[in-house]
Amino acid sequence: MNKVTNINDAISTIKDGQTIMVGGFGVPGTPFMLIDALLQQGTRHLTLIKNEANEPHLGVSKLIEAGRVDRLITSHLGLNTTVLAMMNDKKIAVEFNPQGILVERIRCGGAGLIGFISDIGIDTVLSKHKQVITLNGQKGIVESALRADVAMIHAAVGDDLGNLVYEKSARNFNPAMATAADIVIAEVESIVNTGSLNPDAIHTPSAFVDHVVEIRELRDEYGILEHHVFT
Amino acid sequence: MNKVTNINDAISTIKDGQTIMVGGFGVPGTPFMLIDALLQQGTRHLTLIKNEANEPHLGVSKLIEAGRVDRLITSHLGLNTTVLAMMNDKKIAVEFNPQGILVERIRCGGAGLIGFISDIGIDTVLSKHKQVITLNGQKGIVESALRADVAMIHAAVGDDLGNLVYEKSARNFNPAMATAADIVIAEVESIVNTGSLNPDAIHTPSAFVDHVVEIRELRDEYGILEHHVFT
């Protein structure tokens, strides 16, 4: 089953109104090439699930700035004043989750579960409007699983079956999202022969991946952000 | 922080009446040496959490046969007629879980969560005596998190900080259990210099491991079970 395909075929599976998960935490692990293809395709009314909104004019922020995203489920937008302003102007609906609860909800969806129970935020505004139950004497918030129609993820290496290996801090949300969508599109920096990855060191097994797209050229946005060099 | 210690010091942290998780699925990943040390120490009234009970006279079955285990939380005992007979004679209390629910409860404890909601077993006897709730219109059983006082696990390679790498099907329950106990004791087949493991290929990061014990000699029980060679 050769899952290597061209980017436009892969992205054409994404339709107006769908829910899309996008990997990445800052630049590392963000599938910039897939995001650009989705932008070009013109798909609208998306619900986006991503840790943050990248930074202005970068990554998913481009989709949001172009008005393609109705709703963003995220953890933190501290580095994106543009999207924060859009949120304040009600141009986009934003749902904030504690970061670990966000990834846990995604993993929960990927694990075919309905939800989980956590005490994170229990005595804060976060527990408003949520079901609170008691289990073995512990009070917890019921958090619902998150799934998406499509996940767009980034990996360092892939094979034609769809096995993936991530690199350093570019792993972040990608493995959880790879489990939690009906269709998973992975962009990879290089495709290697099937069988050449160490089976003990594969992060995402092939079963979770539907399309593998090779990045031909790592454009500038994949590089170092000069304003994040602190010494 | 050098976590390499001798086996008796590590095992001496285990006290009568505690709950102990033991890694392994069949022979692969079962910490036979730690189990034997616990047997020798004579600790009693244990609650054991393990996928299965190994086979008669092997691994945790030795602890159970010696009457050290009051309660077993497990998935399947099909290969251990001795423990099944003890269960039928009420010499040990056994709680069965679907295999994936068992590991999920362990992971849930390791993730610092209270429980999760699943539809596995929803219309069967398994939903009796359990809380059933509705979330977003889906009915699910509330499953509680499992944690242990001590986890005994097996890895192929470790370093002195406690980073672990598992091999092939010997991974199984070990990584989840490594997150879900107050004290984690890992036996490893070899200890390598810290820094020599690829940081992208470490399965259990050092933070989760308290004691590392090196296996001096892989005794027979770690070897091939002749009656499982099928061709």
Added chain:
Amino acid sequence: MTKKRLTVSNARDKIARRAEKEIIAGQIVNLGIGIPTLILKYLDWEKRVQIHSENGILGMKSHCSRETADRNLIDAGGGYIDLVTGASFFDSSLSFSLVRGGRLDIAFLGALELSARGDLANWMIPGKYTPGIGGGMELAQKARRLIITTLHTNRKGQPKILESCTLPLTAKACVDRIITELSVIDVVDDQLKLVEIAEEATLEEIVEKTDAPLMVPDGELPRF
């Protein structure tokens, strides 16, 4: 017309051979213990099928010899195995995310009892056989397609396919297709529909050995 009777061993092989035809190229498949595992014997590897094993393997091939057995490499049934190219290992948690998350195209399982609406009972006989649950419940509930491979009757010659199951259920309304040495039966809209008849079987025999209503389409049914 008298029909040749199959031995139990031949019957099991016949079921496994027929079951193999269900697998489409590139699918992710889990094979339960018993007849399902026999499917490996007949599997066309040109299909690049990925066999999943609950203990954390995708891409197992088949049981291997003593010489090539690896002490760290067994399937969920305990047998030593070898691998296909592109196999991967993972922990039990991710293994069941694969199952429950809907990435398993087909699970093949055995049965103690089956009901007309596709209920499956295969994990316990109260007071007699209570070995635990294992991964069967999750496979039955969550595989995209659940195919039961089983002898048509139990050791006493009694039907396994019943109006309703009498044993504790593994999962309700989970079965898509039943393959026995006598027939292939689909569960469609809570009803059983005969779709193929074994070369060795007659319609009368199938109806007699099935203790539930069976829809029989008009015309000649395919033989296998």
Added chain:
Amino acid sequence: MTKKRLTVSNARDKIARRAEKEIIAGQIVNLGIGIPTLILKYLDWEKRVQIHSENGILGMKSHCSRETADRNLIDAGGGYIDLVTGASFFDSSLSFSLVRGGRLDIAFLGALELSARGDLANWMIPGKYTPGIGGGMELAQKARRLIITTLHTNRKGQPKILESCTLPLTAKACVDRIITELSVIDVVDDQLKLVEIAEEATLEEIVEKTDAPLMVPDGELPRF
């Protein structure tokens, strides 16, 4: 007695330097954005401390130069970093298992407001500052020890330590110790207890700039 006043920059450094003393050899530590990150500047690496970053790193060292920056290696604040020997990478899910599962010995965080019983507010000012939550809530609730490093007063010179917080809470009763440029204060049994006084501060100044009851032990307190 007139005291030398610290510049804001010097005050931040002083807090970071004092906070570093809290870390015991071999501990797993998470450093929030702001003053907590400054602790790296003063960290004694002989302690073999493991710094955790929420985005999936254990064993980060410090911010690195343009020359050694790796596009795939940033901390949770976005800065390029280098690593200590024995570092590991993992996904965000395991990263928060580490936090919520109780494997984090200390989290250092900043604060907007703190209450007498150890409540922390540091994530939003309704209508003004609503950037989201990030990992702070889980760090605050689940680190074995939560140490707040903050200037004693806000930009307007108003106390940050109050009888009760007025802003939405990050977590209730989570703070163990507060380190400011003026003092070290512990939360003990829902009360604030002064434990150290800065060389540059007086008891009167601390009491004046703290808008909550402060237990002051008899005798001379250690200076820092």
